[in-house]
Amino acid sequence: MPPPLLNVVGLRKDYGHTPVFDDVDLTIDAGETVGLSGKSGSGKSTLGRCILRLEEPTAGEVYYNGADLLKMGKKDLNLVRPDLQMIFQHPETSFNPRMAVGFGIAEPLSYRTGTRPEEVLNGLADLLRRVGLRRDQLDRFPHQLSGGELQRAMLARVFSLQPKLVIADEPTSMLDVSVQAQVLGLMKTLQEETGVSYLLISHDLEVLGAVCDRVAYMRNGTVEKADAG
Amino acid sequence: MSLLEVSGLNVTFPTQEGNVRASSDVSFSLDEGEVLGLIGESGSGKSVIGLSILRLLPAYAEVSGRILFRGIDLAVIPEKDLARIRGREIALLPQNPVLSLNPLMQNGRQLAEVYEQTGDDRVVARKKTLDLLQAFSFHDPAGVYTLYPHQLSGGMRQRLTAGIALSYHPSLLIADEPTRGLDRDVREKTIDLFRKIEDEFGTAILLITHDLDLAERLCSRIVVMYAGEIVEIGPAGEVFEDPAHPYTQGLLRARPRNGLVPLPGMSPGLSALPPGCRFAGRCGRADVSCTTTHPTVSGCGPGRCARCRHLF
Amino acid sequence: MNESRMEAGKTVPVRFGSFPHTWCGQSARAMLSHRTVFIPLVLLGLIACCAVCAPLIAPDDPGAIDLKHVVSLPSSKHLLGTDYLGRDVLSRLVYGARTSLFIALATIVISCVAGIVIGCVAGYQGGMIDLVLSRGIDIFIAFPGIIFALVLLGFMGPGVFNLILALSLTQWAGYARLIRGEVLSAKNENYVLSARTVGLSDRIITFRHILPNVVAPVLILATIDIGHVILSTATLSFFGLGVPADVPEWGSMINTGKTFMRTAPLLTVIPGLVITAVVVLFNVLGEGLRDVLDPHDGMEAFD
Numbered sequence: 099m100p101p102p103l104l105n106v107v108g109l110r111k112d113y114g115h116t117p118v119f120d121d122v123d124l125t126i127d128a129g130e131t132v133g134l135s136g137k138s139g140s141g142k143s144t145l146g147r148c149i150l151r152l153e154e155p156t157a158g159e160v161y162y163n164g165a166d167l168l169k170m171g172k173k174d175l176n177l178v179r180p181d182l183q184m185i186f187q188h189p190e191t192s193f194n195p196r197m198a199v200g201f202g203i204a205e206p207l208s209y210r211t212g213t214r215p216e217e218v219l220n221g222l223a224d225l226l227r228r229v230g231l232r233r234d235q236l237d238r239f240p241h242q243l244s245g246g247e248l249q250r251a252m253l254a255r256v257f258s259l260q261p262k263l264v265i266a267d268e269p270t271s272m273l274d275v276s277v278q279a280q281v282l283g284l285m286k287t288l289q290e291e292t293g294v295s296y297l298l299i300s301h302d303l304e305v306l307g308a309v310c311d312r313v314a315y316m317r318n319g320t321v322e323k324a325d326a327g
Numbered sequence: 328m329s330l331l332e333v334s335g336l337n338v339t340f341p342t343q344e345g346n347v348r349a350s351s352d353v354s355f356s357l358d359e360g361e362v363l364g365l366i367g368e369s370g371s372g373k374s375v376i377g378l379s380i381l382r383l384l385p386a387y388a389e390v391s392g393r394i395l396f397r398g399i400d401l402a403v404i405p406e407k408d409l410a411r412i413r414g415r416e417i418a419l420l421p422q423n424p425v426l427s428l429n430p431l432m433q434n435g436r437q438l439a440e441v442y443e444q445t446g447d448d449r450v451v452a453r454k455k456t457l458d459l460l461q462a463f464s465f466h467d468p469a470g471v472y473t474l475y476p477h478q479l480s481g482g483m484r485q486r487l488t489a490g491i492a493l494s495y496h497p498s499l500l501i502a503d504e505p506t507r508g509l510d511r512d513v514r515e516k517t518i519d520l521f522r523k524i525e526d527e528f529g530t531a532i533l534l535i536t537h538d539l540d541l542a543e544r545l546c547s548r549i550v551v552m553y554a555g556e557i558v559e560i561g562p563a564g565e566v567f568e569d570p571a572h573p574y575t576q577g578l579l580r581a582r583p584r585n586g587l588v589p590l591p592g593m594s595p596g597l598s599a600l601p602p603g604c605r606f607a608g609r610c611g612r613a614d615v616s617c618t619t620t621h622p623t624v625s626g627c628g629p630g631r632c633a634r635c636r637h638l639f
Numbered sequence: 640m641n642e643s644r645m646e647a648g649k650t651v652p653v654r655f656g657s658f659p660h661t662w663c664g665q666s667a668r669a670m671l672s673h674r675t676v677f678i679p680l681v682l683l684g685l686i687a688c689c690a691v692c693a694p695l696i697a698p699d700d701p702g703a704i705d706l707k708h709v710v711s712l713p714s715s716k717h718l719l720g721t722d723y724l725g726r727d728v729l730s731r732l733v734y735g736a737r738t739s740l741f742i743a744l745a746t747i748v749i750s751c752v753a754g755i756v757i758g759c760v761a762g763y764q765g766g767m768i769d770l771v772l773s774r775g776i777d778i779f780i781a782f783p784g785i786i787f788a789l790v791l792l793g794f795m796g797p798g799v800f801n802l803i804l805a806l807s808l809t810q811w812a813g814y815a816r817l818i819r820g821e822v823l824s825a826k827n828e829n830y831v832l833s834a835r836t837v838g839l840s841d842r843i844i845t846f847r848h849i850l851p852n853v854v855a856p857v858l859i860l861a862t863i864d865i866g867h868v869i870l871s872t873a874t875l876s877f878f879g880l881g882v883p884a885d886v887p888e889w890g891s892m893i894n895t896g897k898t899f900m901r902t903a904p905l906l907t908v909i910p911g912l913v914i915t916a917v918v919v920l921f922n923v924l925g926e927g928l929r930d931v932l933d934p935h936d937g938m939e940a941f942d
Contacts, residue, residue, distance in 0.1 A: 138481065138510040152832050179838035186829040187508070194830045196851050202830075206837035230593070244370055252833075259837060272508055274368035274537040279581035279589035301510040304583040 101164065103128045103295050104149070104263055109158030111141070111148050118144050119319045122158070126263065131289065131296040133306035136316030142299050143187075145316065146265045149297075150182055151175065162263075180210070180259040187268035189248035193240040199248070200236025203255045210259075222258055229254045229284060246277035250284060257288055265297045270305065282309055328398060329356040330531050331380070331499060336392035338375050338384065345598040349375040351556045353392070359498065362525055362532045364542035364563065366578075367552030370594055373535050376552075377501045380533075381413055382406075396499070418492040420502040424484040428476040434487055435460070435472025441494045455494075462527065463490045463520075481509065482516035489520055493528060500524065503535045514541070521545050539582055543567050548630075551575050554594050554605040557624060561631035571633040573610045604636070612637050675927030679920040686917065690736035699727035701734040701887045710903045719909055723895060728906065731887040732913060738888040740917075742803055743868040747861050749807040754814025755850070755857060761815070762822025763845050773819065779812035785871055792880040802881050806868055813864075814857050821853035828852075855932040862925030866918030889914050 102125040109122040118141040126132050136142045148155040151167060160167040162178060170178070186192045193202040203222070204215035211218070219226065219236065226236075229250040240248060249269060256264060266285070270278035286309065288294065300306055306313050315322045338350040350372040357363045367373045378384050380394055380401060394401040396417065401409060421427040429437055435456050442452035453472075460468035463486045476484060485505070492500060502521070506514045518541065524530050525545075536542055542549060542563065549566040551559040551574065559572040570576045577590040592609040595601055604622050607613040617636060624634045671677050689696055698718065705725030713720045719728040761772035779787075791805040825831060826849070834844045873890015875881035882888045884895075889910045896906030 137512055147832070150836055152835060176838045179836060182836065184833065184836045186833070188829060191829040192833055194834075194848050194852070197847075205834075206839070209837075209839055209843065246369075255833075255837070275539055276368055276578055276581040276590045278583075279587040282587055283589045302583070303511070305587075308583040308587050 100128070102126060103130075103162070104297075105159075105161040106149060107159040107161070109145070109148060109160065110156045111144055111153065112156045117156075117319055119316065119321075122321045124314060124321055126295050126297060128262070128295055129289065129293045130312070131298060131310045133310035133313035134297060134299045134316060134321075135301060135303060135306055135313055138301065140316045141319065142316045143267050145321075146184065146267050146297065146299050150184055150265060152184070180206070181262040183256040183259060183261040183264045185249070185252050185256060185264060185266040185269045187271055189245045189252060189272065190240060192252050193248060195240055197239070198237050199231075199240055199243060199251050202240075203231075203236065203251055203258065206255060207258045218258070222254065225254055225257055228287070229257075244277075245273050246280060249273065249277075249281050253281070253284060253288065257292070257294075260292065261294055263295045263297065265299070267299045268301070269298070271300065271302065278305070285309075329395075330359045330361075330397065331357040331533070332393070332395040333376070333380070334393045334395075336376065336379060336394065337390070338372070338379055339389040340385075341387065341389065342598070347598045348555050348600060349388075349597055350379070351600075353552075353555075353557055355550050355557065355560060357499070357531055357533060360525070360529045360531050361548065362521070362534060362546045364546035364549045365533060365535045365552060366537065366539065366542050366549060368537055368578075368594065370554075370597065371552040372555040372597070373552045374503055377419070377503050377533065377535050380501060381417060381419060382409055383419075414497070415495040416497050417499045417501065418495070418497040420489060420492045420500055420505060422504050422507060424481070424488040425476070427488055428484060430476055433473055433475060434479065435468075437476075437487075438491055438494060441491060459490050459494060463487070464523070481513040482520075485513065485517055486520055489524065493524065493530065496528060497530060499531045499533065501533045501535070504537070505534070506536065506538045506541050514538075517541075518544055539567075539578070551578070554600065555597055556605065557634065558606065559631075559633040560624075561628070561633075565628070565631060571627050571631065571638055572606075572635050573612055573637075574606045575633075577609070604634075673927050673931050675923055676931055679924040679927065683917070683920050683924070686736055686920075687740065689733055690740055693734045693737055697727075697730035697733040699730040701726060701730040702885055703727070710899055710906070712903070713905070720903070720905055722892070722906055723899065728892075728909060731892060732889070732910060735887040735889045735892060735910070738799070738882055738886055739869050739872065739890065739914075742799065742806070742872050742882075742888075743865045745803045746806040746810060746868045747865055749803065750810035751814055751857060751861050753807065753811040754816075755818050755854065757811070758815035758818025759822055759845055759850060762819040763826060763841065763849065769819075772815075776812045776815045776819070779808070780816065782809070784809040785874055788871065788875060789878065789880060792875060797880045797883070799882055802872065802875060805875075806871060809871075810864060810868070814860065817857055817860060818853060821856060822849055825849045825853050855929060858932070859925040859929050862921040862928070865921045866914070869914050869917065 104126040106122060106124040110120045111118045122145060124132070134142050134145070144153060147153045149160055155168060158168070162182065167175065167178070193199055200219055201215050204218040207213070207222070208215045208218045231247070231251055231254060235243060235247060243251070270281050273281060282305070285296065289296065298306060298310060303313075333356070334354040336350055336353040337348070340347040340349060353376060355363070365373045365376060375384065379390055382401065384390065390402065392402065396412065401412070435453070438456040438459060439449070439452040442455050443449065447455065457468040457472065460471055465471045465483070465486070471479070471483070476487070479487065505517055509517065521532060521534070522545070525532060534542060534546060546563045549561060549563045550557055551566070551572065553574045559566065559570065559575050561571070566575060567579065570579055579585060580588040581590060590609055595605055595608065601607065601618065603618040603620055604610070604613065607617040610617070620636070622634050622636045624632050625639060626632045627638050671680070703726060705721065707725065708717070708721050709723055709725045711717060711721045711725070717727050717729070719732070722728055722731070757772055757776070761769045761776070787809050788805040791808060792801060795801040795805065831844060831848055834848050869890060872881050872888065873893055876888055876891040877894040882891065884891065892910040893907050896903070896910070899906050
């Protein structure tokens with residue numbers, strides 16, 4: 099059996115002296131969708147951020163491809179960053195409000211390759227078609243697009259980096275049912291094409307049951323189990 | 328006579344990019360004590376309807392049509408008279424309980440203030456507040472009175488805002504997306520709260536939501552909106568069991584329990600509506616005449632109607 | 640969902656022009672179409688023109704002393720009268736615009752830039768750097784501004800550049816503290832977190848994603864502070880630590896006029912009105928900028 103893509107061992111995060119969670123173990127295999135459920139305030143969003151080091155965990159290890167992310171320096175971390183991406187609950191705040199959405203989509207790749215954003219988008223034409231964004235929508239500012247459109251734009255931004263793991267924190271809880279189905283369906287298609295793994299954080303067990311291979315529950319400050327979904 | 332009767336409501340926002348027709352020829356009615364669900368996706372114009380009932384739309388919105396509340400047309404009465412109806416007869420339950428409570432004011436004071444506004448003295452206002460808190464299943468009203476909003480749980484805050492909205496025992500409560508972004512526990516509590524409002528206060532509720540489960544569990548009748556117009560009206564059980572309009576059918580198929588099947592395509596923009604059926608571009612049953620003739624709402628069973636040519 | 644469904648009659652993007660990505664959310668043209676921005680800008684521009692073209696506009700030499708006509712009322716020769724040394728008030732006002740506006744603008748620009756840079760670094764870096772910088776900010780804020788400037792000028796000696804330096808040192812910390820707070824909250828915005836996950840450099844995150852979104856309150860504060868600076872200059876000049884007494888400056892005009900408040904109130908009232916007008920114009924500009932800098936142009940999606 100190949101080693102898991104991501105292996106979280108004994109992760110702990112304190113705010114001040116209060117532990118948010120402790121002793122969290124979690125593995126995610128390549129191409130797998132793992133659900134993470136729990137009440138609001140159970141620390142599931144914080145766990146997602148700690149894995150990506152958007153917040154610094156207090157203790158524990160997070161192995162990605164055998165290397166501990168928490169021990170990496172800034173340089174090494176920036177090398178693996180593109181592999182590990184995140185999608186947020188509030189799509190309307192995921193893009194810089196002062197920049198056209200198209201620029202936001204092109205920015206990561208443009209930064210890495212030094213190409214102009216317009217060129218990058220030409221190269222991403224296929225991905226943009228896949229997520230269903232029109233040219234005129236790319237010139238708009240975030241507040242001019244709907245939540246569903248922004249979430250699809252976010253998928254385009256994230257997938258332009260060809261990530262191996264995407265942590266999606268309540269990606270559809272602010273969206274309508276029909277749009278939710280669209281976004282989740284799109285995530286599924288992208289997974290089939292790229293073999294990406296998802297950690298899907300959601301309070302909606304129905305959604306998790308419908309799309310996840312396994313579901314882990316966060317309760318009493320730790321992850322309890324990961325069942326077959 | 329119905330409590331609320333909206334007929335031929337048109338709302339247009341003139342913008343630089345043309346007229347945005349947020350609501351086109353919307354007509355429905357709501358009886359005393361009834362819970363009516365207004366469902367549809369964002370951009371379908373459902374929130375605009377709630378706001379136009381209370382005349383809270385921005386001034387540049389062009390509104391036409393009649394909004395009869397107990398026979399009084401809210402669209403034309405003077406602002407002074409409307410102010411008397413707003414809040415007392417018709418209350419709005421805000422979407423975000425956290426943002427609508429004053430974080431620096433004791434919970435009880437926020438409620439008592441409403442009573443004091445109408446001339447009750449502090450003692451009477453306090454007494455009324457405690458009664459209301461009791462009615463909203465706060466076990467320790469006196470204790471909750473002196474706490475501050477951040478010391479309450481999400482569900483408690485929601486009950487508190489509902490308490491403030493219902494402090495005058497309005498006959499109509501407009502709730503706009505009360506469950507958006509809430510987690511499961513708080514959502515369950517919201518549902519209990521609405522049942523309670525319905526049972527104990529007898530308040531009619533206009534529930535504007537995209538949360539189909541919420542609508543299914545609470546509402547007696549459902550109005551389905553698509554691209555600014557009503558596409559289907561019917562008793563909740565029947566609409567969810569056997570949806571008539573292809574859009575409603577598609578919407579229900581998109582629920583996680585029905586397999587998360589997305590509707591193909593996108594809604595038409597409200598500033599560039601197609602001449603024919605607005606759903607035709609995404610509808611499996613659409614034919615040529617669907618794209619040219621705009622369908623009307625017609626009855627399709629007792630108490631049911633839908634806007635689709637293929638049903639008749 | 641399959642591809643054909645997603646396409647559903649939509650055009651496929653082919654080529655892209657360049658994108659609107661702006662610091663103010665709107666183009667310069669849109670900014671100028673706001674009345675609250677356009678009108679104060681034009682009027683302030685006029686005042687600035689007066690300052691620049693002072694020799695052409697001023698009817699008289701602002702330093703020409705005429706002891707025969709001291710503290711005279713407005714006349715055809717001196718449209719706004721003369722001061723205690725018989726100097727033409729109108730000419731001194733016009734020339735005074737040079738000194739007063741230059742000192743005010745220079746002070747504000749210097750303290751804004753310093754405050755923004757220090758506040759950004761403190762807020763974004765956090766940790767020890769923040770701790771040290773924040774204490775520094777606190778110390779500067781703790782000094783009462785005008786006394787601090789007095790002490791500084793006492794050491795450095797009077798003069799326009801020293802005055803600007805001293806005033807900047809008393810002003811910057813306010814901006815730094817404001818910006819630091821804004822940066823702290825912007826740091827947790829999703830678009831900043833997203834910028835970090837895609838691995839953008841700190842410099843790009845700070846200057847492209849955080850700063851444009853937090854700079855608006857500073858600009859508004861700055862327009863309000865301009866008035867304060869003009870008045871502070873006046874006070875310092877009064878103590879002989881600002882500009883030399885013979886250099887026309889609005890604040891010192893008020894100060895010297897005060898003595899004649901009963902007999903010739905115009906000597907105080909006229910420069911006072913000019914300062915008030917400038918302050919009001921900058922405040923209106925600040926209000927206007929606040930509206931314009933908001934990226935939401937009121938065209939939200941209608942739900």
